[in-house]
Amino acid sequence: MTGYTSLEDIPKIREELRTTFRSGVTKPLAYRRHQLLQVARMVQENAEVFVDAIVADVGRPRHEVYFTEIGPTIERFIICANKLEEWTAPEDFEGVVPDWQKSWKPKVYKAAKGNVLIIAPWNYPLILSLQPLYGAISAGCTAVLKPSEISANYAATLARLAPKYLDQSAYRVVLGGVSEITRVLELQWDYIFYTGNGKIGRIIAAAAAKHLTPATLELGGKSPVFIDDEFDVDLAAKRVLWGKINNAGQICVAPDYVLISKHRQDAFVQALKKHYAEFYPDGALKSDSYGRIVNETHHARLVNVLKGTKGTIVVGGKAEGREFEPTVVKDVKSGDSLLDEEIFGPILPIVPVENLTEAINFLNERDHPLVIYAFSTNEQTQQFIRENTTSGGLVFNDTFQQLAVNELPFGGVGESGYGRQVLRYSFDLFSYGRSSVEIPTAIEPMLAIRYPPYTKEHTDI
Numbered sequence: 001m002t003g004y005t006s007l008e009d010i011p012k013i014r015e016e017l018r019t020t021f022r023s024g025v026t027k028p029l030a031y032r033r034h035q036l037l038q039v040a041r042m043v044q045e046n047a048e049v050f051v052d053a054i055v056a057d058v059g060r061p062r063h064e065v066y067f068t069e070i071g072p073t074i075e076r077f078i079i080c081a082n083k084l085e086e087w088t089a090p091e092d093f094e095g096v097v098p099d100w101q102k103s104w105k106p107k108v109y110k111a112a113k114g115n116v117l118i119i120a121p122w123n124y125p126l127i128l129s130l131q132p133l134y135g136a137i138s139a140g141c142t143a144v145l146k147p148s149e150i151s152a153n154y155a156a157t158l159a160r161l162a163p164k165y166l167d168q169s170a171y172r173v174v175l176g177g178v179s180e181i182t183r184v185l186e187l188q189w190d191y192i193f194y195t196g197n198g199k200i201g202r203i204i205a206a207a208a209a210k211h212l213t214p215a216t217l218e219l220g221g222k223s224p225v226f227i228d229d230e231f232d233v234d235l236a237a238k239r240v241l242w243g244k245i246n247n248a249g250q251i252c253v254a255p256d257y258v259l260i261s262k263h264r265q266d267a268f269v270q271a272l273k274k275h276y277a278e279f280y281p282d283g284a285l286k287s288d289s290y291g292r293i294v295n296e297t298h299h300a301r302l303v304n305v306l307k308g309t310k311g312t313i314v315v316g317g318k319a320e321g322r323e324f325e326p327t328v329v330k331d332v333k334s335g336d337s338l339l340d341e342e343i344f345g346p347i348l349p350i351v352p353v354e355n356l357t358e359a360i361n362f363l364n365e366r367d368h369p370l371v372i373y374a375f376s377t378n379e380q381t382q383q384f385i386r387e388n389t390t391s392g393g394l395v396f397n398d399t400f401q402q403l404a405v406n407e408l409p410f411g412g413v414g415e416s417g418y419g420r421q422v423l424r425y426s427f428d429l430f431s432y433g434r435s436s437v438e439i440p441t442a443i444e445p446m447l448a449i450r451y452p453p454y455t456k457e458h459t460d461i
């Protein structure tokens with residue numbers, strides 16, 4: 001397809017960036033700060049253009065794009081620019097080592113990993129491509145950024161604007177699909193940051209392993225909701241529904257399915273219906289506060305999983321073109337098509353359970369999710385869930401709010417990925433601790449004992 005980076009150019013770009021990295025130009029903090037602020041400027045000055053592109057690609061309401069991508073991205077690049085001194089300061093170990101080693105100047109310097117590769121998905125194309133980039137710039141790396149070919153308008157916009165704001169000898173956008181990314185992955189990188197699904201994640205991890213390249217995989221999975229018997233079912237329904245309708249459910253941390261006591265299932269469904277009617281008085285498909293499914297392939301996938309369910313559709317179900325109504329399915333049981341793979345769309349299955357223990361067992365029989373949403377204000381229940389489950393994150397009594405806390409690390413565990421990002425944690429991913437000591441020449445007499453020939457004096461020590 002036209003507009004893609006040519007396969008011949010890909011190794012040349014990598015070589016160019018490697019040369020830049022070796023030249024040291026990306027290391028001074030003034031340079032890093034300037035590049036970070038340039039990206040913030042690029043997003044701010046072209047916010048409308050980026051929003052237009054993302055709306056065209058994903059079909060998401062404009063408000064959601066500003067709220068979830070434009071605003072946080074600008075804010076986080078500026079925070080990085082302001083935090084550089086703090087993050088890059090060497091760690092001093094003088095106060096930690098025994099007295100006789102204090103003069104050795106033991107330190108850990110924060111060194112850039114090198115020339116890195118960032119591979120981003122389509123669903124939040126701006127923040128998920130630029131967020132790793134601020135980590136790379138802050139750490140002093142050079143970087144190739146490969147946005148998703150599915151969000152083609154955003155990718156083209158970024159490729160057009162980035163050279164106007166960023167140092168092209170250090171940061172480059174590579175456009176393409178499978179052929180281009182396959183060529184990219186044949187090359188050696190000093191670090192790979194991938195966001196996307198676990199099937200491709202395995203390809204990335206295997207390609208990284210060939211060069212012993214460290215990688216972070218930000219993956220997805222089925223993030224469950226648990227609602228305990230005491231929690232206000234109306235409030236839970238409102239917050240879960242909101243979590244499900246954002247970007248029409250196409251978000252890695254979307255609540256995937258709900259576990260609730262059998263006797264509360266119908267009350268929960270009624271509350272979902274009530275809030276659905278409040279959010280979309282004329283139905284979601286007529287509302288400009290509701291998005292679409294990204295493309296026909298994903299739409300067909302969703303239609304298929306819904307067709308396969310043995311549960312009962314109690315809300316929505318209408319699906320045509322790229323539209324898909326928010327859809328609630330009750331009485332879903334183990335083995336159902338809706339419980340097979342990550343839904344990544346606006347379908348919410350409800351799985352009735354006997355009690356908390358059954359809910360926890362249900363969770364623990366499955367892959368570790370990116371996040372668990374547990375609705376309970378009971379401290380013992382909260383502690384029980386914390387101690388008896390595994391997930392990348394844990395949110396009590398809401399959906400998505402883990403993303404609103406800038407200072408918290410974000411990432412998965414097991415099938416939902418590995419590595420932690422956001423602000424300082426992103427900086428940490430792209431840098432490494434380089435231990436350093438400087439042995440004083442004056443201590444040579446103290447070292448005499450280490451040299452051969454080994455005599456009785458040596459062995460008597």
Ligand code: NAD
Nearest residue numbers: 120121122147148149181196197200203218219220221252
């Ligand atoms: P996608 O199809 O855009 O793919 C992601 C990237 O992988 C793209 O840049 C694409 O070019 C590349 N790719 C595609 N085929 C490839 C191949 N054969 N070899 C190498 N690279 C290839 O996005 P997607 O995977 O559909 O994204 C949705 C998934 O990502 C969901 O599972 C979601 O949960 C997950 N996700 C995770 C996070 C997170 O932060 N943990 C965020 C967003 C999405």
